[in-house]
Amino acid sequence: MKLDILTKTETLNIQKEIISKIRDLINLKNLEPGDKLPSERMLSEKFEVTRSNVREAIQKLEFYGLLKSIPQSGTFVANIGVIAMNGMIEDILRLEEPDFKSLVETRILLELKTARLAALRRTDEDLQKMKNALDAYAEKVRNGEDAVQEDLLFHLAIAKASGNSTMNTFMLIITPEIITNFEKYHVCDSNQAQAGIIEHTEIYEAIKAKDSQLAKQKMKEHFKILYQYCYNI
Amino acid sequence: MKLDILTKTETLNIQKEIISKIRDLINLKNLEPGDKLPSERMLSEKFEVTRSNVREAIQKLEFYGLLKSIPQSGTFVANIGVIAMNGMIEDILRLEEPDFKSLVETRILLELKTARLAALRRTDEDLQKMKNALDAYAEKVRNGEDAVQEDLLFHLAIAKASGNSTMNTFMLIITPEIITNFEKYHVCDSNQAQAGIIEHTEIYEAIKAKDSQLAKQKMKEHFKILYQYCYNI
DNA sequence: CTTCTGTAATTGGTTAACCAGATTAAGCTT
DNA sequence: AAGCTTAATCTGGTTAACCAATTACAGAAG
Numbered sequence: 001m002k003l004d005i006l007t008k009t010e011t012l013n014i015q016k017e018i019i020s021k022i023r024d025l026i027n028l029k030n031l032e033p034g035d036k037l038p039s040e041r042m043l044s045e046k047f048e049v050t051r052s053n054v055r056e057a058i059q060k061l062e063f064y065g066l067l068k069s070i071p072q073s074g075t076f077v078a079n080i081g082v083i084a085m086n087g088m089i090e091d092i093l094r095l096e097e098p099d100f101k102s103l104v105e106t107r108i109l110l111e112l113k114t115a116r117l118a119a120l121r122r123t124d125e126d127l128q129k130m131k132n133a134l135d136a137y138a139e140k141v142r143n144g145e146d147a148v149q150e151d152l153l154f155h156l157a158i159a160k161a162s163g164n165s166t167m168n169t170f171m172l173i174i175t176p177e178i179i180t181n182f183e184k185y186h187v188c189d190s191n192q193a194q195a196g197i198i199e200h201t202e203i204y205e206a207i208k209a210k211d212s213q214l215a216k217q218k219m220k221e222h223f224k225i226l227y228q229y230c231y232n233i
Numbered sequence: 234m235k236l237d238i239l240t241k242t243e244t245l246n247i248q249k250e251i252i253s254k255i256r257d258l259i260n261l262k263n264l265e266p267g268d269k270l271p272s273e274r275m276l277s278e279k280f281e282v283t284r285s286n287v288r289e290a291i292q293k294l295e296f297y298g299l300l301k302s303i304p305q306s307g308t309f310v311a312n313i314g315v316i317a318m319n320g321m322i323e324d325i326l327r328l329e330e331p332d333f334k335s336l337v338e339t340r341i342l343l344e345l346k347t348a349r350l351a352a353l354r355r356t357d358e359d360l361q362k363m364k365n366a367l368d369a370y371a372e373k374v375r376n377g378e379d380a381v382q383e384d385l386l387f388h389l390a391i392a393k394a395s396g397n398s399t400m401n402t403f404m405l406i407i408t409p410e411i412i413t414n415f416e417k418y419h420v421c422d423s424n425q426a427q428a429g430i431i432e433h434t435e436i437y438e439a440i441k442a443k444d445s446q447l448a449k450q451k452m453k454e455h456f457k458i459l460y461q462y463c464y465n466i
Numbered sequence: 467c468t469t470c471t472g473t474a475a476t477t478g479g480t481t482a483a484c485c486a487g488a489t490t491a492a493g494c495t496t
Numbered sequence: 497a498a499g500c501t502t503a504a505t506c507t508g509g510t511t512a513a514c515c516a517a518t519t520a521c522a523g524a525a526g
Contacts (some may be wrong), residue, residue, distance in 0.1 A: 065409025084382035149317035175300025305517040
């Protein structure tokens, strides 16, 4: 098991090394947007790593929009200049694992905004979905059962109702990590869950009434405890 | 070329179908957190697709924290209940491509926050990097050159100074798409670039002075034009 | 009956051969 | 010499065989 972790971090280091070598190559050869990179085979030979490793590195850079692979043709530098490319690769290489505080901070930022936007933009269909999620949550809590999942689904329903697909995606990305951390640190207790029904209902009503400021306000109150936790950890 | 796009969307559809089948399987077999999924080989056979397709689908669900692959052991359901699992997979399947408006909206949200946080938390080293980025930007603009990249790097320097790794990551994710859209719609002109020097300097000075409210305010002014554009598109 | 052990089957991950489309350039025609 | 054709080569993507670690289980030892 220990060896497994070792190889995984090792793999990551290899990937970072490859990414940094690709950056050096782009700088050395003065590649500009639209220019073609050497083929994966050549890169793997030049860097003395497997083609799989090269592919993974390229896919990562493609995810961040820096490269673009075209089948049967080649890998190309995206429409971003060499300066931005260098800066961004630098950032990507230094990206640390997200800490819990940073996750919560970001979640609150997103939730306040999506609540506000949802109040402005929610359709009747969005509202119905939020209602369903809310009812499912209340039902579970009243039965004394754990309702972390239903809690979360209510918040995701709000994110969807915000009509902002980017924020919706970001909420989806951070949610699982929030959950696992919650369970790890036992953030939620049953008292909180009881209060949660009222708070959720208030948020729901504000969004239903299309009162954006109230929705944001109620969401803020809902996160009050979380706030404290976040800054005291 | 057209065929290429066709196969790509087709691949995506296959992936979505696999993801939805995996969800059905989890529901049917009542798999709970920690339970093991059938092996990749069995799934590929059952779904009548290649193992690569199954792997990609699993990796996507792993990215969203819903599954966890352990080498030489199996793929396991993450510590998220079946209800949350269903809701999140539903969301993931329906995730649409981010529109420009949604990108800009999110960017502004993040930038206002990171500017505020940077003013509170920036180290001297952060400040120096921001200064370098600012100077590079001003230099380019004064020479009448295009400075979109330097502009962006200044903003990323702020994101880094915010000390919030999650927001930093999110900024990195949306930045390339913002750039390409900017270039597509020709959002920036030279007048703006000239004004940009002053605005950037003001933001920098506010962060240097650790005045968080002023930093946020100056950032807001900086995005005023972008705001208008975003809501008029 | 329990515990240990060794072997065989199973697992996700890796590798190398293969594929189809794209690119290139040489060769033929005009 | 210019334009078209065609065949050889190069590309990223796909596939199937392979690997090492893990697991499951049968059987021996206690």
